Amino acid sequence: MIPRRTGTVPGGRRTGRAAPPAGFDRRLIAPMVLGSVLNPVNSSMIAVALVPIGVAFGAPPATTVWLVTALYLATAVGQPVAGRLVDMYGPRRLYLAGTALVGVAGLLGALAPSLGALIGARVLLGFGTSAAFPASMQLTRREAERTGRDRPAGVLTALAVANQTVAVVGPALGGLLIGAAGWRAVSTVNLPLSAACLVLGASRLPRERSTAGPRRPVDRPGMALFAVLLVSLMLFLMEPRPAHWYLPLLCAVAAWAFAARELRTTEPFVDLRVLGGRAPLPATYVRRLLGYTTSYAFLYGYTQWLEQGRGLSASTAGLVLLPLSASALTVSVLTGRREAVRAKLLAGAAVQIAACLALLLVGARSPVPVLLAAGAVMGVPQGLIGLANQNALYRQADPARIASAAGLLRTFMYLGALGASAAAAAFFPHRADTAGLHGLALFMLAGSVLLLVSVLPDRSLRTLTPRKA
Known part of the structure; x- marks a missing residue:
């Protein structure tokens, strides 16, 4: 039997409550990580499901892309809303409500009788996945204040690695599920994930203290x-x-x-006065937009091209993207403990430019090793840029609005995804052919160059240091 620890109050009097851990409460990590990956697992698995769904409902790529757009549009709106509510009312209730909605959306998607119904389920899914990441950032800030240790790199790295890993493993997982049970299996994944989040969230997330003061307006x-x-x-x-x-x-x-x-x-939803007074923070949002526009354009455009332009099956296309996962994960793990925001952004932008240029050399007869190498190279900036922007936001945002700021960071990420899906629809109006892929690569190249240009003159990135909680 584990002995019960007792805490103390000022004056030395012992209490009957268990003393909180001196360091970061590691019981929080599992619900934080699992909740934060709900969105990337759904956004990445759909990449290999677009073609089978289009065949099932007789829809072209320009129409099935709404399965991507619906999710990200709902999430782009829902993330800052959920973040503001987390700042006002605490993370627990928003986390539980959001993850429960994910389960409902997963069930509706698995039973969808039409493409319109499936798009509606994706909208609900976008709203449901909006709460967990802002809640996780709020919990990280609270733990920093409680422990007096403002060194969150390890926790933020865990979140980033989990998100990046799931995002790039998703196509392979989706391909295997589709091969085994059809495209509807992609939606059913949300049922066990939602249940696990609800159990972990209910048992581990701290309850909010009741306050007698007036309710803050929304x-x-x-x-x-x-x-x-x-x-x-x-x-x-x-x-x-x-x-x-x-x-x-x-x-x-x-x-x-x-x-x-x-x-x-x-009591504004987005405090533009504070945002306007913190010039580095809007720059971080713009870099998030640019970096993820390229990342998602590659994920959706390259995956569709592998299936239609290169003629691979959905399961094989997912497996071809595994090096993307491996390189992103390796880079994140090796560099995660050091914040080094500016160095990571510069290196990430440079490698992203190289990957876009290499994509211009890919064709319908390119051997599989070349296709694998293209994914491996593009995984490197995914492992650098996302983590760098996440650390930058943690240092730049107002601690009292950390969840709102984190929600907006995700909003700009999803705006990048929306821009990428719009670009994919424009370059692949009827079929994902090689000419369209090369046009998409030039679009990605322009965004990568802008990202590099935005980092080079920004001196504020050199001065990002830990601050007192």
Whole structure:
């Protein structure tokens, strides 16, 4: 029997409660990691399911890409909303509600009778996966304050490694599931994952202390305007035609109204005054957008090309992407303990440029070793850029709004994914052929160059140091 530890209160009086651990409470790591990977596992497995789903419902790539867009659009809106609510009410309730919704969405997706119903399930899935990452960042900040040790590199590395590993293993896992049980198996994965998150979250996440003070208001108008802004922008990017002229107009009006609202209210959804006073933080968001636009364009575009342009099966295409997983994981593990934000961003951008150039040499008759090498090279920047931006945000964000800031970081990541899916739809209007892949590679190359240019003159990255909790 393990002896019960007792704590003390000021004055030396012993209490009957177990003393909290002196270091980071490792019981929190399992629910944090498992909850944070719900989104990448769903966003990566769908990459190899797009073609089988298109065949099942008779839909072209330009239509099935909405399975990607729906998830990321919902998550781009849901992440900062969930983050703000986590900052206001604590991580436990939002974590449990979000992971429960993931299970519901998984069941609906597995039973979807039409492509429209499947897209609707992906929207619910996007909202459900929005809470866990902001909750994890909030818990990390709380543990730093409790222990007085502001050295979160190990915990942040665990989150980043788990997300990167799942994101790049996902296509292989999805391919195996599709080969064994069909494309619906990709949705059923969410049922055991949701159940595990609920059990771990309920048993390990700390309960919030009740307060007798007045309830803090929720900026619902700000959230609604933010949603209109994002939705109208992405709908136009998906189909940028003159007939849709009203969408950018609606986006501009919503952006103006959103800024006016957030600058005027006392409890804004996004505190633009603080954000505007922290120039390095918006730069981190932009770098997140640029880095993940290229990463997701490769994941979705290259995977579809492997199946249609190169003629591989879904399961084989997933296996071809395994070196992507291996290199990303290796780089993250080897470099995770050192923050070195600027060095990682510079190296990541340079390797990403090289990978995009190499993709221009790939063709329908390229041997499998060349295809494997292309994925391995692209995995290196995935292991560097994501972790660097995550560490940068932890240092730059206001501690009182760390969950909101983390939610926005994920929003910009998903905006990159949305931009990538829009680019894939544009370059693969009917079929993922080699000409379309090369056009997509040039698009990715432009974004990688912009990422490098954004890092070189930024001196603030040299001064990111641990701060007192």
